[in-house]
Amino acid sequence: xxxxxxxxxxxxxxxxxxxxxxxxxxxxxxxxxxxxxxxxxxxxxxxxxxxxxxxxxxxxxxxxxxxxxxxxxxxxxxxxxxxxxxxxxxxxxxxxxxxxxxxxxxxxxxxxxxxxxxxxxxxxxxxxxxxxxxxxxxxxxxxxxxxxxxxxxxxxxxxxxxxxxxxxxxxxxxxxxxxxxxxxxxxxxxxxxxxxxxxxxxxxxxxxxxxxxxxxxxxxxxxxxxxxxxxxxxxxxxxxxxxxxxxxxxxxxxxxxxxxxxxxxxxxxxxxxxxxxxxxxxxxxxxxxxxxxxxxx
Amino acid sequence: xxxxxxxxxxxxxxxxxxxxxxxxxxxxxxxxxxxxxxxxxxxxxxxxxxxxxxxxxxxxxxxxxxxxxxxxxxxxxxxxxxxxxxxxxxxxxxxxxxxxxxxxxxxxxxxxxxxxxxxxxxxxxxxxxxxxxxxxxxxxxxxxxxxxxxxxxxxxxxxxxxxxxxxxxxxxxxxxxxxxxxxxxxxxxxxxxxxxxxxxxxxxxxxxxxxxxxxxxxxxxxxxxxxxxxxxxxxxxxxxxxxxxxxxxxxxxxxxxxxxxxxxxxxxxxxxxxxxxxxxxxxxxxxxxxxxxxxxx
Numbered sequence: 001x002x003x004x005x006x007x008x009x010x011x012x013x014x015x016x017x018x019x020x021x022x023x024x025x026x027x028x029x030x031x032x033x034x035x036x037x038x039x040x041x042x043x044x045x046x047x048x049x050x051x052x053x054x055x056x057x058x059x060x061x062x063x064x065x066x067x068x069x070x071x072x073x074x075x076x077x078x079x080x081x082x083x084x085x086x087x088x089x090x091x092x093x094x095x096x097x098x099x100x101x102x103x104x105x106x107x108x109x110x111x112x113x114x115x116x117x118x119x120x121x122x123x124x125x126x127x128x129x130x131x132x133x134x135x136x137x138x139x140x141x142x143x144x145x146x147x148x149x150x151x152x153x154x155x156x157x158x159x160x161x162x163x164x165x166x167x168x169x170x171x172x173x174x175x176x177x178x179x180x181x182x183x184x185x186x187x188x189x190x191x192x193x194x195x196x197x198x199x200x201x202x203x204x205x206x207x208x209x210x211x212x213x214x215x216x217x218x219x220x221x222x223x224x225x226x227x228x229x230x231x232x233x234x235x236x237x238x239x240x241x242x243x244x245x246x247x248x249x250x251x252x253x254x255x256x257x258x259x260x261x262x263x264x265x266x267x268x269x270x271x272x273x274x275x276x277x278x279x280x281x282x283x284x285x286x287x288x289x290x291x292x293x294x295x296x297x
Numbered sequence: 298x299x300x301x302x303x304x305x306x307x308x309x310x311x312x313x314x315x316x317x318x319x320x321x322x323x324x325x326x327x328x329x330x331x332x333x334x335x336x337x338x339x340x341x342x343x344x345x346x347x348x349x350x351x352x353x354x355x356x357x358x359x360x361x362x363x364x365x366x367x368x369x370x371x372x373x374x375x376x377x378x379x380x381x382x383x384x385x386x387x388x389x390x391x392x393x394x395x396x397x398x399x400x401x402x403x404x405x406x407x408x409x410x411x412x413x414x415x416x417x418x419x420x421x422x423x424x425x426x427x428x429x430x431x432x433x434x435x436x437x438x439x440x441x442x443x444x445x446x447x448x449x450x451x452x453x454x455x456x457x458x459x460x461x462x463x464x465x466x467x468x469x470x471x472x473x474x475x476x477x478x479x480x481x482x483x484x485x486x487x488x489x490x491x492x493x494x495x496x497x498x499x500x501x502x503x504x505x506x507x508x509x510x511x512x513x514x515x516x517x518x519x520x521x522x523x524x525x526x527x528x529x530x531x532x533x534x535x536x537x538x539x540x541x542x543x544x545x546x547x548x549x550x551x552x553x554x555x556x557x558x559x560x561x562x563x564x565x566x567x568x569x570x571x572x573x574x575x576x577x578x579x580x581x582x583x584x585x586x587x588x589x590x591x592x593x594x
Contacts, residue, residue, distance in 0.1 A: 079470060173376060176513050197494040198508060209508040209591050211495060216473050254594040294506050295592060297551040 001038040001062070004272065005073030005087070008080060010219045016272040017048045019070065020113035020136070023223035026276045027230025027263040028111070029055040030284055032237035035104050037061035037123065041069040041092045051277070060101045067092040080221055081195065100126040109237040111229055114138050117145055117152035124155055131242035134158030134187060136229060142168045150185060157243060158189035160229050166192045175200065179207070188243070189253060191232065191260070193225055201257045208254045213265035213291060220271045224264040231263030232256045262287045298335040298359070301569065302370030302384070305377060307516045313569040314345045316367065317410035317433070320520035323573045324527025324560040325408070326352040327581055329534035332401050334358035334420065338366040338389045348574070357398045364389040377518055378492065397423040406534040408526055411435050414442055414449035421452055428539035431455035431484060433526060439465045447482060454540060455486035457526050463489045472497065476504070485540070486550060488529065488557070490522055498554045505551045510562035510588060517568045521561040528560030529553045559584045 004018030021038040028034045035058035042064065052059060070093040073086040098119055105128050112120040112135025124133055134156045141149050142165060149169075153159060159182065167173055170181035175192060179202035182190050190202040198212040235256040241248050262284055269275045299316030303309070318335040325331045332355035339361060349356060367390040370383040395416055402425050409417040409432025421430055431453045438446050439462060446466075450456060456479065464470055467478035472489060476499035479487050487499040495509040532553045538545050559581055566572045 174513065174515070176511055194494070197491070200511065207511060207591060208594065209511060210594070211506040211508045214473055214497065214504060214506060216471065218471070251594060258594055292594070294504060295594075297505065297507070297548060297555055297589075 001036075001040050001044070002070040002072055002093075003043075004222060005071070006220055006222050006271065007075040008220050008271075009076070009078055010217075011271065013271050015071075017045075017051070018072065018223060018272060020115075020226045020229075022052070022273060023226035023267065024111055024113060024230040024233075025052060025057045026055060026273055027227040027267070028234035028237070029057055029230075030263070030279070030281050031231070031234030031259070032109070034058065034234075035061060035107060037063075037098045037100055037104065039063040039065060039092050039096045039098075041065065041067045044069050051273070055276070058104075061099075061104055063096075063099075065092050065095075069093075074222075076221065080218055083221075098123050105129075108132070108242070109233055111135055111233040112156075113226070113229075114141075117141055117149040121148075121152040121155075124152075131240075131244060132157050132233075132236060134160065134189070134233075136160050136225070137165065137169075139165055139168055154186035156187045158191065159187040160191045160193065160225075160232065162193045162195070162225065166190070176207070191257060193228060195221075195224075198261060199228070199257055201253055203250060203253055206250065208250075208257065210254075210257050210261055211295060213261055213287065214294070215265055215268060218268045221268050222272065224267045227267040228260035228264040230260075232260035234263075235259040258288060258291050259284070262291065298333075298337050298341070299367040299369055299390075300340075301519060302368070303517055303519050303568065304372040305517050305568075306373070306375055307514075308568065310568050312368075314342075314348070315369065315520060315569060317412075317523045317526075319349070319570060320523035320564065321408055321410060321527040321530075322349065322354050323352060323570055324524040324564070325531035325534070326354055326527075327560070327576070327578050328528070328531030328556070329406070331355065331531075332358060332404060334360075334395045334397060334401065336360040336362060336389050336393045336395075338362065338364045341366050348570070352573070355401075358396075358401055360393075360396075362389050362392075366390075371519075373518065377515055380518075395420050402426075405429070405539070406530055408432055408530040409453075410523070410526075411438075414438055414446040418445075418449040418452075421449075428537075428541055429454050429530075429533060431457065431486070431530075433457050433522070434462065434466075436462055436465055451483040453484045455488065456484040457488045457490065457522075457529065459490045459492070459522065463487070473504070488554060490525060492518075492521075495558060496525070496554055498550055500547060500550055503547065505547075505554065507551075507554050507558055507588075508592060510558055510584065511591070512562055512565060515565045518565050519569065521564045524564040525557035525561040527557075529557035531560075532556040555585060555588050556581070559588065 002019030025034045025036045068091040071089040074083045076083045108131040110133040114136040166178045170178035172178040192200045196212045198210045201208040301315030322331045365388040368386040371380045373380045405428040407430040411433040463475045467475035469475040489497045493509045495507045498505040563572045
């Protein structure tokens with residue numbers, strides 16, 4: 001969990017609630033009960049806790065320690081397809097060792113946000129009744145922590161990364177070849193996120209191409225990838241998908257990708273987490289139906 | 298019609314058959330009878346004429362004049378998403394004034410390749426029984442021939458352009474806003490091509506998002522956009538779509554976009570027009586079904 005400073009062509013916010021756990025948790029909370037494991041400093045605002053609590057998000061695993069909350073600042077390019085990082089202050093996050101409360105350990109669904117692979121691995125090891133586990137990673141871990149990352153990935157059911165990360169991880173430019181290589185690293189499901197262009201789901205030798213939702217206004221793309229992850233795992237949890245017990249209907253993975261895209265698209269409509277202050281499940285369902293209407297032929 | 302020199306990460310060809318009319322004609326020939334209007338020099342090879350004739354393409358409107366055929370050379374970036382033009386020799390194309398043979402004038406379908414808007418307009422004016430007319434343009438005409446282009450577009454039923462051209466033509470970055478502006482310029486149908494990411498069809502206040510087909514190997518993207526146009530108009534012609542006589546089922550436009558994507562995807566599988574030497578309609582139908590299988594949810 002973090003505070004972010006963000007500048008887009010639509011405006012500038014010096015400090016607002018952010019972080020992968022925040023976005024993933026908010027998006028997933030529309031589908032299933034969520035519990036967060038994260039660390040914040042003593043500057044973390046009560047109203048930010050209140051927002052998460054109001055969505056029913058469990059915060060027993062939210063560690064508060066003396067010091068400042070992780071801070072990131074970035075500025076988007078005029079077309080918002082690129083961003084420049086202006087500042088990264090790890091603060092209390094530097095010494096974070098996630099410890100799951102006892103009440104979390106039997107949860108059936110685990111989404112590991114983008115942190116050091118060894119920490120992701122340690123969280124995975126603390127769980128004892130998983131139906132489904134997976135997560136995200138990034139270029140930094142792929143390049144500089146490769147062995148640790150590969151060791152971690154071996155136990156995951158799914159991996160969610162963007163196209164350039166998939167290329168870096170696999171060493172293949174072509175996405176079909178990249179996916180084939182990654183599916184040999186452990187995960188049986190790979191989702192390659194392509195920003196505004198949507199996502200591709202790879203399952204064995206099949207794939208599903210989901211276009212991005214065409215927004216009328218994109219105010220701030222920060223958190224969209226994490227909201228995708230939240231919608232994806234949230235839908236699978238709501239449906240009780242459990243590949244350890246029974247073969248999963250491919251359509252369920254596909255629908256999870258669409259719900260991920262839906263949640264990512266809402267995220268971009270306002271700055272930071274603001275869209276989730278008012279978003280309803282009815283609006284989520286309406287956009288899912290719009291997705292269907294816009295892609296049917 | 299042209300000769301192209303192309304270098305991609307997969308190889309280099311110094312001189313091969315190319316040009317918008319060639320690619321559009323070849324792709325459309327899988328769906329409906331095609332007649333080409335174009336100019337070539339006296340260097341135009343008999344075997345290139347033979348390839349077109351073997352596909353049943355009418356060449357009465359192929360003008361041969363003393364001099365050399367238009368020549369273009371370019372080099373693609375390692376990821377093949379960008380290309381640099383190395384040479385453009387207009388040659389006999391510089392004085393081209395397209396004149397339709399009498400036998401062409403009553404054809405019901407017209408696809409105008411990317412040439413000077415006034416020439417496109419003059420071709421349109423020579424037709425006398427159109428069901429459907431439209432075409433392509435590019436940044437150069439949008440920037441430096443804007444008034445002439447706007448005058449030309451007014452009579453078109455559809456416009457096929459890529460995303461950066463749509464932004465330049467409309468002055469809007471957001472594609473939904475760009476499309477709304479362009480649909481006020483004349484065409485009732487706009488197709489925005491997005492390269493490997495597919496295409497978006499805008500019809501009134503509805504849109505259809507088609508993802509790109511995920512190729513295992515992309516050898517040479519040259520001509521893919523023109524093959525998209527050929528598949529698009531070819532399918533509409535095969536189906537006898539005629540908005541002047543009756544409202545068009547939206548699904549027909551959508552299927553035309555998918556057939557366009559199918560033809561564009563085949564084009565990339567080999568250098569230049571080579572894929573069309575062996576491609577069959579059965580393969581086209583198989584890929585259409587794959588598109589459906591890869592996008593259904």
